[in-house]
Each structure stands twice: as C-alpha cells, then as structure tokens.
Amino acid sequence: MLSALVVLATAEVVAVFVSSSSSPFFAVGQLAIDLAPAWLKESMIALFGTGDKIALFVILAVVVIAFAALAGVLERRRPPLGVAILILFSAIAVIAVQTRPEASALWAFPTVLGMIAGVLVLRSGIRRLGAWLDVPEAARSGMQRRQFLTFAGVTGATALIVAIGARAMNASTAAVTAIRQAIALPAPTTAAPAIDPATSLDVEGISALITPNEQFYRIDVALQVPQINPDDWQLKITGLVDNEVTIGYAELLALPLVEHVTTIACVSNEVGGGLIGNATWLGYPIRELLARAGIQSGADMVLSSGPDGFSAGTPIETLTDPNRQALLAVGMNGEPLPTEHGFPARMIVPGLFGYVSATKWVTEMKVTRFADAEGYWTPRGWDALGPVVTESRIDVPLSGQTVASGTVAIAGVAWAPHTGIAGVEVRVDDGAWQQATLAPGISDDTWVQWVLQWPASAGAHTIAVRATDKSGYTQTDRQAPPAPSGATGWDTIRVTVGS
Secondary structure (H helix, E strand, O other): OHHHHHHHHHHHHHHHHHOHHHOHHHHHHHHHHHHOOHHHHHHHHHHHHHHHHHHHHHHHHHHHHHHHHHHHHHHHHOOOHHHHHHHHHHHHHHHHHHOOOOOOHHHHHHHHHHHHHHHHHHHHHHHHHHHHHOOOHHHOOHHHHHHHHHHHHHHHHHHHHHHHHHHHHHHOHHHHHHHHHHOOOOOOOEOOOOOOHHHOOOOOOOOOOOOOHHHOOOOOOOOOOOOOOOOOOEEEEEEOEOOOEEEEHHHHHHOOOEEEEEEEEOOOOOOOOOOEEEEEEEEEEHHHHHHHHOEOOOOOEEEEEOOOOOEEEEEHHHHOOOOOOOEEEEEEOOEEOOHHHOOOOEEEOOOEOHHHOOOOOOOEEEEEOOOOOOOOOHHHOOOOOOEOOOEEEEEEOOOOOEEOOEEEEEEEEEEOOOOOEEEEEEEEOOOOOEEOEEOOOOOOOOOEEEEEEEEEOOEEEEEEEEEEEOOOOEOOOOOEOOOOOOOEOOEEEEEEEOO
C-alpha cells in the first residue's frame, strides 16, 4: 500500500509539469465512467445522486488498497509477482491517461515515473522487512525493526504530503477561482422580465422558484472539474459550415447578451427526484453563432464537446429556432458560471435533457449529421433527441412524514420546459383528482409551483400528483425508468395524519 501511494504521489508531482489531466488516479476513474454500462451508471446516480463521484473515488481507493496489499503479500512470498501486479496496474493507468481528450505521448510520463518509484519502494521495503523477520526470532534485533518502521513511516508521510500538495497544484482551483471572482459580467442587452412575486407560493418547504447556485444539481462525466483560464478559452464552430468560427471569452462578453430563465433537468432524474433546477442564465444565442458560420445543406445536428471527454448531439432545428432561447451561457443567477457548472461557458437549451444539450466547458461545436456522429450517451443506449418529459413533484409534505389533522398544504413543482404547464392535479388515496392552485409561471421554459389545501383526516394516506402541459398531454401513470428517454409515472408519497 505504501508503494501504491508512492506511485500516485510521484505521478501527481510530475503531472504538475506535464498536464493536470495526466494524473493516473483521475484518468482511471474517468475511463471507468466511460466504460461502465448504462445500467451501472444509472444505479450509481440512483444510489448516490450528486455524490456519485465521491462514491466512485471511494470505490477506486478500496480497489487500489486491496490490490496493493495483494501485491505486497505476493512480493514477499513469491517475488516478483508483486512487482508484476504494480506494473500491470500502472500499464492500465497509462492506457487510461492516453484515452483522455488532447492526450499526448508525454502524458504517460507521470505514471511511468510513478511506477518506477513504486517498484523501488516495494523492493526496498520487502528487503527491510525480510531483514527483520526472515531470521530466527531469538536473533531478531530492535535495530532492524526500527529501520523497517522508520522507512515505512518516513516514506509514507512524505508521499502523502507530496501527493496532497501536488494535487492542490494540479487542481489550480484557487487561481481560476480568483480570476472568475474578478470578472464583472456585462449587463444583458435583452434582460429577463422582472419576476412577479406571485410566481412564488408562500408554502414552507416548497422548492425555491430560482435554484441557488450552490444547491443546483451537478451531473457530468468529469471527475476533475476543468479549471480553465478564460483568457485561454476558445469556442470553435467547425464541420459542415461555410466559415469556421473561433470566438474567445472577451469577444463573447462583448456581444449583445441575452438573459433568460430556464429549467434544466438530467435524464437520470427519477420520478420525484431532485436532478433538476431553475436558474437565470446570461449568454449569447447559439443560433446567431451558427448563422455566422453558415450551416451547409444536409446538416441536422451540432456535436458539442469540451475538455472532459463529454459530447452532446443537439438537433440543429432546436438551436436555430428563433422562438427558443438556446444560449452559449456565461452567467448563472447574476454571476459568472461556477466552475462546476461550466465556467467559462456552457450550453443551455430549453426543452431538452442535459445529455443532448447542456455541454459544460464547451470548446467545440461541430455541425454534422445524426447519421454521421453520436453524442457521449447515445451509443450507451439513450435516446438521440432527448426531449424533456412533462413531470411534477411533491415537495411537501415529505413521504413518511406525520402531519397534524386539519388543513395541510400539499405543494411542489411541475415542469414541461418550452411547452409549459397548463394544470396540476392531486389525488388522495383512491379519491377523485383535484385541481391544485397553479402559480403563474415565469415562462413556458421554467417550472411552476403549485399547492392544494387538503383537509387531512386521521390515518395513513397515499398522495399522488400529475401535470398536464399546454400541448394537452397529461402525465401517464405508467412507471418507466430514466433510460432511454426519461422516467415516467406519478410522484406518490405516503403520509400519516395524527388525530
């Protein structure tokens, strides 16, 4: 285990001078995400939600510890099998590093040097352990024991300190955070209309109409949040265009920016789940950038991508729709995008799930055809177009909660981005559906709050909700999982009413 720590610490130090993305631990984790089958990804998100990456780190750490311990045992009993395991896992890490976007042959260097350092520590440690234990017990000396323990303690402490320091340097978080905090976003040329206070219901526990940045869900494939200096950022529009376009951050901020409130959701959101949020976004219409490039005949998709290896295939007709505010966003709720939400720039497209539209840290938009290219999730079994499913959620009371008898507020949110919600109904037990009071929405692109005042009687009750959107579609009761095109069914809770 000590030698495995040395491998990682050495690799992190060398990665400071090569590339932060050449870190083997994160590269292996990223490769695991890329290779994992869809059912496993869904299970991880269902189990851990936005903590899925922390869970993956823990799993990776357990795997590393287990195989490192095995390597130590084998090297002690049947050398050089331990060294062979260390080399094998280092080779896997090199492969993982080389699969990362923009990887060069030099990116293998940190892992190779880490492997060499790890092998030396493993062999040296085994020799010291042997000098202590491979003699009759009566002949063992305290000096040999102290030498081994001193070697292990000093090497382990040094590796741990070096690893933590190098990881902090590789993350570059402080530098990018300082740059981001110093940015003053320009006022929008087209501001979002002022939000009517009536759009927010006075119900304790209901989801806020605008989701604060720190509470906004985060689901993506990036184990390391890309730390991008906006001075170095560029977006390129390539592919089936008349003129390739390249735009930098300063030029983007100088354009006439639009402010728009949009609800976005993750396709992995279960019925009643929290992988959805509503924010005020500031950005430039993507249709204007595509018009500048000139879309060639036959193109029907834009494949957007960034440095994390993710890509999204978005229908061109959606991005060029003059009635839809598809934005290259730079701001979120009045401040520059948080780094974990795509700083310096990301895509926001009303009405589509994020996996086909909401590329973070976007650096390229390639105009192409669905017949010729696929986004990250499409070959993994997800629908290629990804329209958001009309849904509703009960926020209060909580499922399993005990409430007092009398009038109880049943409340929550409903959404059908770019279609709009026409009504929400609530059913208690097997009774009739009752119309909830619907707050006026900000626009058809956002969720709306709703409430039903329920005369609660003592006993156990089951409460369900369904929404009808402005197209006339009413949520189905058919329960379906998120894959391949979004979960369906009614959000249902169970509460107990005290006497």
